Amino acid sequence: xxxxxxxxxxxxxxxxxxxxxxxxxxxxxxVKMSMNPFDEIAVEEAIRLKEAxxxxxxxxxxxxxxxxxxxxxxxxxxxxxxALLIRTEAVLEPLAVAKLLRxxxxxxxxxxxxxxxxxxxxxxxxxxxxxxxxxxxPQATFAxxxxxxxxxxxxxxxxxxxxxxxxxxxxxxxxTDLRLNxxxxxxxxxxxxxxxKPLDVIALDEFGVDTRPRLTTLGLAEPAARSAGVxxxxxxxxxxxxxxxxxxx
Amino acid sequence: MTALIIAEHDNxxxxxxxxxxxxxxxxLGVEIHVLVAGSACSAAAEQAARLRGVGxxxxxxxxxxxxxxxxxxxxxxxxxxxxxxxxLAPATTFGKNVLPRVAAQLDVGQVSDIVEVLxxxxxxxPIHAGNVLAKVRSDDPIKVITVRATAxxxxxxxxxxPIETIAPGPxxxxxRLLARELTHSSRPELTEAKIVVSGGRGLQSGENFKxxxxxxxxxxxxxxxxxxxxxSGFVPNxxxxxxTGKIVAPQLYIAVGISGAIQHLAGMxxxxxIVAINKDPEAPxxxxxxxxxxxxxxxxxxxxxxxxxx
Ligand SMILES: Cc1cc2nc3c(=O)[nH]c(=O)nc-3n(C[C@H](O)[C@H](O)[C@H](O)COP(=O)(O)OP(=O)(O)OC[C@H]3O[C@@H](n4cnc5c(N)ncnc54)[C@H](O)[C@@H]3O)c2cc1C
Ligand SMILES: Cc1cc2nc3c(=O)[nH]c(=O)nc-3n(C[C@H](O)[C@H](O)[C@H](O)COP(=O)(O)OP(=O)(O)OC[C@H]3O[C@@H](n4cnc5c(N)ncnc54)[C@H](O)[C@@H]3O)c2cc1C
Numbered sequence: 001x002x003x004x005x006x007x008x009x010x011x012x013x014x015x016x017x018x019x020x021x022x023x024x025x026x027x028x029x030x031v032k033m034s035m036n037p038f039d040e041i042a043v044e045e046a047i048r049l050k051e052a053x054x055x056x057x058x059x060x061x062x063x064x065x066x067x068x069x070x071x072x073x074x075x076x077x078x079x080x081x082x083a084l085l086i087r088t089e090a091v092l093e094p095l096a097v098a099k100l101l102r103x104x105x106x107x108x109x110x111x112x113x114x115x116x117x118x119x120x121x122x123x124x125x126x127x128x129x130x131x132x133x134x135x136x137x138p139q140a141t142f143a144x145x146x147x148x149x150x151x152x153x154x155x156x157x158x159x160x161x162x163x164x165x166x167x168x169x170x171x172x173x174x175x176t177d178l179r180l181n182x183x184x185x186x187x188x189x190x191x192x193x194x195x196x197k198p199l200d201v202i203a204l205d206e207f208g209v210d211t212r213p214r215l216t217t218l219g220l221a222e223p224a225a226r227s228a229g230v231x232x233x234x235x236x237x238x239x240x241x242x243x244x245x246x247x248x249x
Numbered sequence: 250m251t252a253l254i255i256a257e258h259d260n261x262x263x264x265x266x267x268x269x270x271x272x273x274x275x276x277l278g279v280e281i282h283v284l285v286a287g288s289a290c291s292a293a294a295e296q297a298a299r300l301r302g303v304g305x306x307x308x309x310x311x312x313x314x315x316x317x318x319x320x321x322x323x324x325x326x327x328x329x330x331x332x333x334x335x336x337l338a339p340a341t342t343f344g345k346n347v348l349p350r351v352a353a354q355l356d357v358g359q360v361s362d363i364v365e366v367l368x369x370x371x372x373x374x375p376i377h378a379g380n381v382l383a384k385v386r387s388d389d390p391i392k393v394i395t396v397r398a399t400a401x402x403x404x405x406x407x408x409x410x411p412i413e414t415i416a417p418g419p420x421x422x423x424x425r426l427l428a429r430e431l432t433h434s435s436r437p438e439l440t441e442a443k444i445v446v447s448g449g450r451g452l453q454s455g456e457n458f459k460x461x462x463x464x465x466x467x468x469x470x471x472x473x474x475x476x477x478x479x480x481s482g483f484v485p486n487x488x489x490x491x492x493t494g495k496i497v498a499p500q501l502y503i504a505v506g507i508s509g510a511i512q513h514l515a516g517m518x519x520x521x522x523i524v525a526i527n528k529d530p531e532a533p534x535x536x537x538x539x540x541x542x543x544x545x546x547x548x549x550x551x552x553x554x555x556x557x558x559x
Contacts, residue, residue: 011377013512016380016511017377017378017380017381018380019381026377026381038493093358094349094358094359095352095353095356095357095358095359098353117493118493120377120378120492121376121377122376123361123362123375123376123377123378123492124359124361125345125349125361125362126349126352126359126361127349128349129319129345129346129347129348129349129350129353130349130350130352130353130359131353132319132350133323133349133350133351133352133353133354134353134354137423138320138423138424139319139320139346139350139424140424141319141342141345141346142342142346144486154427157342158342158486158487159342159343159429159487160341160342160343160440160487160495161429161431161432161487162429162430162431162432162485162486162487163429163430163431163485163486164316164426164428164429164430165426165427165428165429165430166316166318166424166425166426166427167424167425167427168423168424168425169422169423169424172423177486177493178476178480178493179479179480179486213358214357214358214387214388214389215358215360215385215386215387215388216385216386216388217383217384217385218371218384218385218386219383219384220381220382220383220384221381221382221384222380222381222382223375223379223380223381223382226518226523226536226537228535228536228537228538228541229523229538229539229540229541230539230540230541231535231540231541231542231543232540232541232542234542234544235542235544235549235552235553235556236556238524238540238542238553239553239556239557241540242501242522242524242540246501246521246522246539246540248444248500248501248521248522249444249468249501249557
């Protein structure tokens with residue numbers, strides 16, 4: 001069974017994001033970039049399925065500029081077999097990402113696509129569900145446990161009220177939640193090995209896919225900052241403030 | 250122009266986020282229809298019909314809608330969507346699961362997690378864990394939108410809309426609900442509570458969360474947690490507050506033994522009053538707290554409980 005894992009390059013989760021001084025865009029100059037944390041979990045899950053003898057080949061795919069080769073190399077160092085960069089300088093919306101991934105699926109014919117549930121920059125939480133919708137495949141989103149059986153997958157999903165267990169037929173799209181696994185660290189020998197693994201680059205135009213934006217960003221703003229309040233000396237003062245000043249209890 | 254609201258419900262009752270979503274739809278200045286798709290879901294449909302601003306409720310009743318799984322539900326929505334200018338659902342795990350599938354099948358984009366309606370095509374949505382607010386316009390013929398419930402006050406209850414039964418679509422047979430393990434609690438729901446008491450890694454164990462339970466009981470509060478507390482197994486996943494958990498905006502949020510990582514702040518900084526109890530005076534949570542108490546929680550929380558108990 002072949003698995004396709006889309007991985008996105010995003011501003012590292014530990015960076016406090018700020019706007020450029022003219023407010024035109026997020027300031028990403030000299031900011032640390034990383035693989036979207038949910039996509040690391042997706043790569044890890046694919047590798048575990050391979051180690052368990054369930055999966056054969058793992059193909060990592062990223063859509064973006066040449067700089068995305070670094071996250072693809074990370075995926076290869078973790079244990080993916082091949083990588084594909086769909087090169088574009090444009091910032092794509094999830095629908096465009098899903099349409100490109102549909103073309104990748106048509107070429108690669110995987111039985112499973114494992115996406116992150118959301119990217120930590122766009123926070124859209126859409127691409128996996130959109131891909132499943134375009135393909136007419138079932139979707140198992142926000143997965144915290146994944147079992148592949150002979151005729152389908154059983155997936156535990158994190159939902160607002162607790163957990164839900166569903167069965168889906170294959171092929172399917174799965175999106176990862178935080179507690180699916182803890183991704184492994186890459187080791188130096190594996191980073192060296194990853195340099196020799198195949199990484200193909202295809203220009204976006206070659207796919208002939210309509211990726212025009214559907215949303216226009218009219219402006220970006222930083223939310224009003226909360227001003228730090230006061231320190232209270234003890235529990236008695238805290239309760240007095242909550243009762244008399246804030247009037248919340 | 251008419252908006253179609255996808256109701257979230259458990260067949261017997263409507264989830265409250267549906268009423269917040271209708272409140273957002275009312276800002277669009279369009280007529281409002283609500284789709285209740287479920288199995289033996291007439292009680293939920295009747296509740297939807299009572300919500301103010303609703304013009305009509307469409308009810309699709311079939312076994313294969315029982316669990317609200319995405320594949321069958323999206324197909325039903327797509328089959329009706331051409332008649333609508335907007336399709337909205339709450340940005341809960343339910344709405345986030347179904348609606349992008351609908352958008353893709355309609356070949357339109359989705360505007361996720363809106364916090365403000367500026368015009369029928371223009372919305373504000375947070376990105377980058379709430380550190381940036383983007384004002385976006387949708388240029389698609391049908392606007393597919395998920396709504397952050399805490400940003401819109403729920404619509405009232407005095408409506409009397411008619412309920413129209415519509416023919417269900419086919420069972421596509423791609424997915425099946427096997428089981429649900431729901432957390433049962435007598436406390437208010439996390440996203441609706443007026444007061445939330447949240448615990449982090451500082452609690453050290455699930456056993457110690459009993460302290461927070463005692464405090465929550467005194468205050469009539471819901472209990473939340475940081476990711477670290479959930480990952481450590483102290484509490485179930487549905488307690489997680491943050492960028493990738495639940496968004497809460499209560500009157501009072503009490504963070505106990507939580508450092509205040511940006512991903513956590515993304516889920517609670519809309520609260521009216523924030524209290525932080527942390528033994529580290531440098532903890533970032535103090536930068537957003539209205540009232541900060543530098544103290545060992547194992548002393549401060551029992552003191553709070555006994556002071557409130559009197
Ligand atoms: C300054 C700024 C302005 C923006 N303006 C807009 C705007 O006007 N309109 C708009 O829609 N968005 C805008 N965005 C959001 C940005 O374009 C989003 O990244 C984009 O919409 C995709 O959404 P997402 O990454 O949140 O996708 P999600 O649906 O959250 O991604 C889920 C998963 O899909 C896969 N995936 C997503 N993208 C890729 C990729 N490139 N390569 C490989 N796999 C991928 C990954 O597995 C990922 O975990 C803006 C962002 C910034 C920072
Ligand atoms: C992709 C991604 C998504 C994430 N999503 C979320 C999310 O949705 N929600 C979320 O919360 N986190 C999220 N995180 C994790 C986040 O970055 C932090 O790691 C997490 O919030 C830390 O939890 P904490 O504050 O409980 O633990 P810590 O950071 O370890 O803080 C514990 C605090 O307890 C204090 N403490 C310890 N003992 C005591 C005591 N006896 N008395 C008083 N204080 C004490 C310490 O001083 C410290 O400040 C995410 C991370 C990533 C990368």
